Amino acid sequence: MAENIIKVFLDSNVILSGIISDKGSPRIILDILSLKMPFIVGMTGEYNLIEIERNLANKIPDAILLYNEYLLKINFKIIKIPSPAEIKNYSGCTSDKDIPVLVSAINGKADYLITGDKKDFDKLKAKDDYKFKIMNPSEFIKEIIPELLISKGELKTKT
Numbered sequence: 001m002a003e004n005i006i007k008v009f010l011d012s013n014v015i016l017s018g019i020i021s022d023k024g025s026p027r028i029i030l031d032i033l034s035l036k037m038p039f040i041v042g043m044t045g046e047y048n049l050i051e052i053e054r055n056l057a058n059k060i061p062d063a064i065l066l067y068n069e070y071l072l073k074i075n076f077k078i079i080k081i082p083s084p085a086e087i088k089n090y091s092g093c094t095s096d097k098d099i100p101v102l103v104s105a106i107n108g109k110a111d112y113l114i115t116g117d118k119k120d121f122d123k124l125k126a127k128d129d130y131k132f133k134i135m136n137p138s139e140f141i142k143e144i145i146p147e148l149l150i151s152k153g154e155l156k157t158k159t
Contacts, residue, residue, distance in 0.1 A: 006040045006148060008033070009079075009105040011115035012048040014137055016055060019067050025137035031112065032145065034073035039152050043077040045104030079108040095120045105132060114140050 010029065016025035033042035056064050082103035090099050098120045105113040110132040115121045121134050135144070 002024065004039060006144075007041060007077075007109060007111045008140070009041055009108055009110035009113045009132070010042060010044045010076075011101055011117060011121075012044075012050070012051045012055075013116040014114050015044060015048070015052055015067075015070075017116060017137070019056075019063050019070060020060065025141045026116070028141055029137055030070055030074065033076075036075070037152075040148065041077055043079060043110065045079045045101060045108075046081045047100040047104060049078065070091065077108065079104040082107060092143045094124055102130075106130065112140060112144065134152050 008029070014026045014029065017024065018028075018030035021027060033040065053064075054079065056067055082100050086103050087099050087105070090103055093099070096103060098117065101115070102113075102124070111131075113121070113132050113134045115134065116136055118136070121157075124125055124130070124134055
Protein backbone atom coordinates (compact mmCIF):
# COMPACT_ATOMS: atom_id res chain seq x y z
CA MET A 1 0.00 0.00 0.00
CA ALA A 2 2.37 2.63 -1.30
CA GLU A 3 2.25 6.12 0.12
CA ASN A 4 -0.46 5.07 2.62
CA ILE A 5 -3.07 5.35 -0.12
CA ILE A 6 -5.33 2.34 -0.51
CA LYS A 7 -6.10 1.59 -4.16
CA VAL A 8 -9.41 -0.22 -4.62
CA PHE A 9 -10.22 -1.71 -8.03
CA LEU A 10 -13.94 -2.27 -8.56
CA ASP A 11 -15.21 -4.92 -10.94
CA SER A 12 -18.15 -4.05 -13.18
CA ASN A 13 -20.63 -6.05 -11.10
CA VAL A 14 -19.83 -4.01 -7.98
CA ILE A 15 -20.33 -0.70 -9.75
CA LEU A 16 -23.54 -1.89 -11.42
CA SER A 17 -24.93 -3.26 -8.16
CA GLY A 18 -24.10 -0.01 -6.39
CA ILE A 19 -25.88 2.01 -9.07
CA ILE A 20 -28.95 -0.22 -9.25
CA SER A 21 -29.57 -0.57 -5.52
CA ASP A 22 -29.34 2.13 -2.89
CA LYS A 23 -28.71 -0.55 -0.24
CA GLY A 24 -25.93 -3.01 0.35
CA SER A 25 -22.16 -3.13 0.32
CA PRO A 26 -21.63 -2.10 -3.33
CA ARG A 27 -23.53 1.18 -2.76
CA ILE A 28 -21.67 1.78 0.50
CA ILE A 29 -18.36 1.37 -1.34
CA LEU A 30 -19.44 3.84 -4.04
CA ASP A 31 -20.58 6.29 -1.36
CA ILE A 32 -17.30 5.98 0.55
CA LEU A 33 -15.30 6.56 -2.62
CA SER A 34 -17.45 9.58 -3.48
CA LEU A 35 -16.29 11.24 -0.23
CA LYS A 36 -12.86 11.65 -1.87
CA MET A 37 -10.92 10.82 1.28
CA PRO A 38 -7.20 11.31 0.59
CA PHE A 39 -6.23 7.82 1.74
CA ILE A 40 -8.47 5.72 -0.55
CA VAL A 41 -8.62 5.80 -4.34
CA GLY A 42 -11.22 4.07 -6.46
CA MET A 43 -10.27 2.64 -9.79
CA THR A 44 -11.72 0.47 -12.48
CA GLY A 45 -10.80 -0.56 -15.98
CA GLU A 46 -11.78 0.97 -19.27
CA TYR A 47 -12.85 -2.60 -20.11
CA ASN A 48 -15.20 -2.53 -17.09
CA LEU A 49 -16.73 0.81 -18.09
CA ILE A 50 -17.49 -0.49 -21.57
CA GLU A 51 -19.19 -3.53 -20.04
CA ILE A 52 -21.20 -1.40 -17.60
CA GLU A 53 -22.34 1.05 -20.27
CA ARG A 54 -23.37 -1.79 -22.60
CA ASN A 55 -25.37 -3.49 -19.83
CA LEU A 56 -27.06 -0.27 -18.76
CA ALA A 57 -27.96 0.68 -22.33
CA ASN A 58 -29.42 -2.78 -23.01
CA LYS A 59 -31.10 -3.52 -19.70
CA ILE A 60 -31.55 -0.41 -17.54
CA PRO A 61 -31.25 2.76 -19.61
CA ASP A 62 -32.92 4.79 -16.83
CA ALA A 63 -29.86 4.18 -14.62
CA ILE A 64 -27.38 5.81 -17.01
CA LEU A 65 -27.88 9.26 -15.45
CA LEU A 66 -27.10 7.95 -11.94
CA TYR A 67 -24.10 6.05 -13.32
CA ASN A 68 -22.72 9.24 -14.88
CA GLU A 69 -23.28 11.13 -11.62
CA TYR A 70 -21.30 8.54 -9.67
CA LEU A 71 -18.49 8.56 -12.22
CA LEU A 72 -18.11 12.30 -11.64
CA LYS A 73 -18.42 12.02 -7.84
CA ILE A 74 -15.91 9.22 -7.49
CA ASN A 75 -13.46 10.37 -10.13
CA PHE A 76 -12.24 6.81 -10.69
CA LYS A 77 -8.74 6.29 -11.89
CA ILE A 78 -9.41 4.49 -15.19
CA ILE A 79 -6.97 1.76 -16.19
CA LYS A 80 -6.60 1.34 -19.94
CA ILE A 81 -7.61 -1.87 -21.67
CA PRO A 82 -4.78 -4.42 -21.41
CA SER A 83 -2.88 -5.27 -24.57
CA PRO A 84 -3.45 -8.63 -26.27
CA ALA A 85 0.03 -9.71 -25.10
CA GLU A 86 -0.80 -8.88 -21.47
CA ILE A 87 -4.07 -10.79 -21.73
CA LYS A 88 -2.29 -13.78 -23.31
CA ASN A 89 0.14 -13.92 -20.35
CA TYR A 90 -2.79 -14.70 -18.04
CA SER A 91 -4.66 -17.01 -20.38
CA GLY A 92 -6.20 -19.95 -18.55
CA CYS A 93 -5.96 -18.56 -15.04
CA THR A 94 -9.62 -17.47 -15.07
CA SER A 95 -12.44 -17.13 -17.57
CA ASP A 96 -11.55 -15.25 -20.75
CA LYS A 97 -14.01 -12.47 -19.98
CA ASP A 98 -12.37 -11.81 -16.60
CA ILE A 99 -8.74 -11.74 -17.71
CA PRO A 100 -8.91 -8.05 -18.75
CA VAL A 101 -10.33 -7.25 -15.29
CA LEU A 102 -7.53 -9.14 -13.55
CA VAL A 103 -4.82 -7.55 -15.72
CA SER A 104 -6.32 -4.08 -15.26
CA ALA A 105 -6.17 -4.52 -11.47
CA ILE A 106 -2.55 -5.67 -11.77
CA ASN A 107 -1.66 -2.76 -14.06
CA GLY A 108 -3.34 -0.31 -11.70
CA LYS A 109 -1.27 -1.68 -8.80
CA ALA A 110 -4.45 -2.25 -6.82
CA ASP A 111 -4.35 -3.16 -3.15
CA TYR A 112 -7.82 -4.71 -3.38
CA LEU A 113 -9.86 -6.15 -6.23
CA ILE A 114 -13.50 -6.00 -5.20
CA THR A 115 -15.80 -8.29 -7.14
CA GLY A 116 -19.09 -10.09 -6.69
CA ASP A 117 -18.03 -12.76 -9.21
CA LYS A 118 -17.64 -15.78 -6.95
CA LYS A 119 -17.57 -18.33 -9.76
CA ASP A 120 -14.36 -17.13 -11.37
CA PHE A 121 -12.60 -14.97 -8.81
CA ASP A 122 -12.97 -17.29 -5.80
CA LYS A 123 -10.52 -19.65 -7.53
CA LEU A 124 -7.99 -16.83 -7.84
CA LYS A 125 -8.69 -15.69 -4.30
CA ALA A 126 -7.71 -19.10 -2.95
CA LYS A 127 -4.38 -19.05 -4.83
CA ASP A 128 -3.23 -15.71 -3.37
CA ASP A 129 -0.83 -15.21 -6.31
CA TYR A 130 -1.34 -11.48 -6.66
CA LYS A 131 -0.11 -8.38 -4.85
CA PHE A 132 -3.70 -7.39 -4.16
CA LYS A 133 -6.33 -9.08 -2.08
CA ILE A 134 -9.47 -10.27 -3.87
CA MET A 135 -12.61 -9.65 -1.80
CA ASN A 136 -16.34 -9.42 -2.26
CA PRO A 137 -18.00 -6.11 -1.35
CA SER A 138 -19.27 -7.32 2.04
CA GLU A 139 -15.85 -8.58 3.08
CA PHE A 140 -14.29 -5.25 2.12
CA ILE A 141 -16.85 -3.28 4.13
CA LYS A 142 -16.61 -5.53 7.19
CA GLU A 143 -12.86 -6.15 7.26
CA ILE A 144 -11.06 -3.26 5.60
CA ILE A 145 -13.11 -0.09 5.96
CA PRO A 146 -13.23 -0.06 9.80
CA GLU A 147 -9.51 -0.87 9.99
CA LEU A 148 -8.74 1.85 7.46
CA LEU A 149 -10.84 4.49 9.21
CA ILE A 150 -9.35 3.64 12.62
CA SER A 151 -5.80 3.81 11.27
CA LYS A 152 -6.51 7.24 9.74
CA GLY A 153 -8.15 8.55 12.92
CA GLU A 154 -11.53 8.86 11.23
CA LEU A 155 -13.18 6.32 13.53
CA LYS A 156 -12.63 5.95 17.27
CA THR A 157 -12.34 2.52 18.82
CA LYS A 158 -14.41 1.60 21.86
CA THR A 159 -12.37 1.43 25.07
